[in-house]
Amino acid sequence: MIICHKKEDLRRVVDGLRLKNQTIGFVPTMGALHDGHLSLIRKGLEENSRMVVSIFVNPTQFDNTSDLEKYPRTIESDLELLQTLSKDLIVYAPAADDIYGGTVSSERFDFDGLEDQMEGRFRKGHFDGVGTVVKRLFEIVQPDTAYFGKKDFQQLRIIQELIRKHQLSVEVKGVEIFRDKDGLALSSRNERLSKAQREAAPFIYKTLKAAKNRFGTESANKVIEWVEKQFAQHDLLKLEYFTIADEASLQTVQRKTKTKSYRAFIAVFAGDIRLIDNIALN
Incomplete structure (x- = not known):
């Protein structure tokens, strides 16, 4: 496994692979790796000659x-885990200066309103930070294909828009949500849950599945009201938002039509730990 801390070193490795006509896949991560990350990397290993995995906790998206x-x-346990997956991985684990230079700040982006929905309403500047770091990582790694989990579906849509607007030559693929046996979507934040919170957390996915069933026969507003009532009665989980939106525009649905695909999005607090999830509705 090759580990690079400087973008110049990474570029030398990638450029050498390009000379051999090898394809490059890429999975950007913030570390604290789990099976969800590994599912993305496995997908990339199946479809590319070599895979680059970045480990960088990006300050501008918090x-x-x-x-x-x-x-x-x-980082140490992350590298050990990656080593068990494949000894041919290339890891890019930079410091902030290597990504941002002297000033750690976000660019401003216009994603045609995608950034104003759901997470954007509750996390000011978040998607400027995401757009900034992903764009810079794409410019450094120059992958053929990049893989993102659908748990962060809004982020996936924004990165697709980033590529379209900036005409970047990267194919982005969304990979299905990886869940624990009890349905909880895997997240690095899950490790911070107390025993009681962890036992309660599968209620999120259980409610999403029930909302999907109701969406077949009820209006979006009725489904939203029902979900809000379920969480109002819960002792350990506090609903931040639940919304049903058009998958393409991420606009909240007003009236269902058969020609559009819809997805339910949710954010929940367990104490001070914030969990997000989503589910396709049709």
Whole structure:
């Protein structure tokens, strides 16, 4: 396994592979790796000659300083886990200066309103930070294909828009949500849940599945009201938002039509730990 801490070193490795006509896949991560990340990397290993995995906790996408400070940093165990997956992986684990230079700040992006929905309403500047770091990573790695999990479906749509607007020559593929046996979507934040919170958390996916069933016969507003009532009665989980939106525009649905695909999006607090999830509805 090749580990690069500087973009110049990574470029030398990738350029050497390009000379051999090898294809490059890429999975950007913030570390604290779990089976969800590994599912993305496995997909990339199946479809590319070599895979690059970045490990970088990006400061500009955190609207909450405390959340940034608490985010787990587990580089040694991450590298050990990647080594068990494939010895041919290329890991890019930079410091902030290598990505941002002297000034750690976000560019401003216009994603045609995708950034104003759901997460964008509750996390000011978040998608400017995401857009900034992903664009820079794409420019450094120059992959053929990049893989993102659908758990962060809004992020996936924004990165697709980033590529379209900036005419980047990267194919982006969304990979299905990887869940624990009890349905909880895997997240690095899950490790911070208490035993009681972890036992309660599968209620999120259980409610999403029930909402999907109701969406077949009820209006979006009725489904939203029902979900809000379920969480109002829960002792350990506090609903931040639940919405049903058009998958393409991410606009909240007003009236269902058969020609559009819809998805339900949810954000829930377990104490101070924020969990997100979503489910396709049709």
